[in-house]
Amino acid sequence: MDREPETDPIIDLIPAMVWSATSDGMLDFANRHFLDFIGAPLEQISGERFYGIFHPDDTSRLASEWHEIMASKNAREVEGRLRRADGHYRWCTLRQKPRFDPDGNVVRWYGVVLDIEDRKQAENALKETKTALAASEENLSLIINSLPVLVWSARPDGSADFVNQSWLDYAGRPADQILEWGFLDLYHPDDIPGMVAIWKRDLEHSDHTVLKGRIRGADGNYRWFYFSGRKLVDANGVVRWFGCNIDIEDLQAAENALRESETALRESEHKLSLIINTIPAMAWSCTPDGRLEYFNRNLIDYVGLPVEEIVGFGFYRMFHPDDVEPMRFAWDDIVATKKSRPVDARIRRADGEYRWFNLRQSPLLDRDGNVVRWYGVVVDIEDRKRAEESLRQSQSNLAHVTRMTATGELAVSIAHEVNQPLMAIVTNAGTCLRWLQPGHTDIAQARLAAERIVKDGHRAGDIIASIRAMAQKSPARMEQTDLKGALHHVLDLLRGELRHRDIELDLDLPQRSLEVIGDRTQLQQVVLNLVMNSAEEMARSSGERRIGIRCAEDEHQFVKVCVSDTGRGVSPDELDRVFETFYSTKADGIGMGLSICRSIVEAHGGRIWASAADNQIGAVFTFTLPMAEVAAADDR
Known part of the structure; x- marks a missing residue:
């Protein structure tokens, strides 16, 4: 031992x-x-x-x-x-x-x-479980309080024992004023008897409840809510009710509006069909790969070909033989890049005559950027083409006192200018039709598209009135106008001529509008004269042809407009004389254009001068105008 x-x-x-x-x-x-x-x-x-x-x-x-x-x-x-x-x-x-x-x-x-390895693993597993449980409870609480509905729970007698944060935010009250039976104070007095009767009936005889009623919000206004709740019994036999109240105020209004608009929808569909088939343009649509699948009555009547001959890729037979390949190349490029751009081509009429048309298209894309369908219009531009050719032939011989009074010159731009709102009308009509198709119906969007059609129709009339005013000799009207917008309009009339002369146009305009007090037509005449002078000057130059237009506000609240070119420029001793009446640097000029420009600018409270370009290539013509605020202050 x-x-x-x-x-x-x-x-x-x-x-x-x-x-x-x-x-x-x-x-x-x-x-x-x-x-x-x-x-x-x-x-x-x-x-x-x-x-x-x-x-x-x-x-x-x-x-x-x-x-x-x-x-x-x-x-x-x-x-x-x-x-x-x-x-x-x-x-x-x-x-x-x-x-x-x-x-x-x-x-x-x-x-x-x-x-004790097994015990340690069990302890760690228990800790992880407790941590996960705490995180789950926190996430559940966060989810319930983040839900955009009024979540609640109630005891077997129907009194509330929980409401989420959305309930508190909507009511604008603390929880103790809503729990128990406090929520009844927020119900609309007219709804309380019926809602309480249904609630007590379902508490006693059902395992779920569904009802509607109005609840007063923090702003004092009542909104309609849909109530849905269900009875749950846990493992210990404890009974609780859980549910949520969903705001259906907007839904009810939408349902009423939808019912009221059904008749209007049918009428709108009928009107839209009439618009598509009566607008002065040929509307069409293609599949994502570019095959023609729809065309309006105007297109069928114009080409006079059987429908089966132009569907798919058969539409190429409508074009002039010389335009088929360029058209095929352009259309394949548009389909491949998914980027729309206008294309001009000649289309054979039913009587065999070919006329110039402008083909415009717009892709409908899904959320992933894939083309669902192509929509477009074909607009007759034969008159515009002839007018542009006439303009190109006549402008080379024109040296009049003011080009703006040459009505022949202005008329050639009418077809082009009116074409823009017409194309917008057709595009909006196509959009309107698309929103009314089964499965894609959106009355609000269709109505907006129809309103844009009316707006663009008025715009076409305004353009015609504006061009007629520029061609006529009428008294000056001094009123507030956007100089940047006026510049854009006159440059739109000149782009075709500049392209014909192989002249590049560089614009440097500010984002904001530049409001001045003046006669819009006269100010456009100044820009037109300066740009055309530069274009004619560069006709004799073999080098680069470029016109730059820069517009900005200076430190004195004056708008400064600079028109520069890459021509031969103006000699130093002629810089001051070019604005004199009857003085011209051109052999066939009469010396009135720049003199008129000076008179117009000075009448508007500005000044105009010429200078050599910084790189000594070409000339720069600059004029200034007071901003609308300065001009108004001077008038006072």
Whole structure:
């Protein structure tokens, strides 16, 4: 009975890792179970070498705790990771107890090591579960409070015990004024009797409830809500009701509007069909790959070909033989790039005559940017083409006092200018038709498209009136006008002529409008004279042909407009004389254009001058006009 425990063979039979150490903590015994676990003989772990079996991250801590235990002579449980024979580390608890001599000194230390890996994993799993549960509850609370509906729960007697943040925000009240039966104070007085009766009936006889009623919001206004709730019983038999109130105020208004518009829709469809087939243009649509699938009555009547001959890619037979390949190339490029652009081509009429047409198209794209269908119009521009050719032939011989009074010149731009709103009308009509197609019906969008058709019709009339005013000699009208818009209009009339002369046009205009007080027609005449002078000057130049127009507001609240060119320029001794009456640098000029420009600019409170370009190539003509605010202040 006096032998040491480590000498007893029973120690090796214990299903636990038993060890002993000297009084100073040097390991001197480990039973067979211990040695089998670590897969090493006692010689490799005896003394202080036993620290080598611990995880590197735990060694320092365990060594410190072991020294504290030895110093205090008080045993305590320590946890750490031990390397198993297969190289894996497992969590273990290390328990120890000292044996004292009669004087209270430690003679030896005895202990066991117990594998607690499974317990540790269970504890970690429990922690992760608790963390996930807390996060789930937080997410659930966040979701419920973020829902754009009024969420609630109630007891079996119907009193409320929870409302979400949306409920509180809508009512503009704290929760204690809504919970219990406080929510009834927010219901419309006319709705309370019926709603309470349905609620009590469903509480007693049903597992769900559905009703409608009005709830007063924080702004004092009542809105219609749809109430839906369901009874739930948990595992403990506790009954609660959960539900939500959905705002249906806008839905009810929409339903009423929809019912009222059904008749208008049928009438609108009829009118739209009449518009599509009576507008002075040929409307069509194509599949995403460019095959013709729809065309209005105007197109069929004009070409006089059987429908089956022009559907698909058969429409190419409508074009002039010389235009078929250019048209095919242009259309293939448009379909491939998904970018619309106008194309001019000649189309054969039913009587065999060819006329010039402008073909415009617009793709309908889905959310991914893929073409669903192509829509377009074909507009007769024969008159415009003839007028443009007539203009090109006549302008080279014109040197009149003012080009704006040459009605022949102005008339050639009418077809082009009127063409723009007409194309917008047809495009909007196509859009309107698209919004009325089954499956894509949107009455509001169709109505907007129809309103744009009316607007563009008025715009066409305004353009004609504007051009007629420019051609006529009428009294000046001094009124506020957007100079930038006036510049755009006159440049639109000149773009064809500049292209014909191979002249590039560079514009540098500000984003905002530039309001001045003046006669719009006279100001356009100044720009037209300056641009045409530059174009004619560069006709005698073999180099680069470019006209630049820069418009900006200076520090004195004056608008400065600069027209520059790359022609031969003006000699220094002629810079001041070019504005004199009857003085001209051209052999066939009469010297009135720039003189008239000076008279107009000065009458508007501005000034005009000529200078050489910075690079000594070409000339720069500059004029200034006071902004509308300055002109108004001067008038006062």
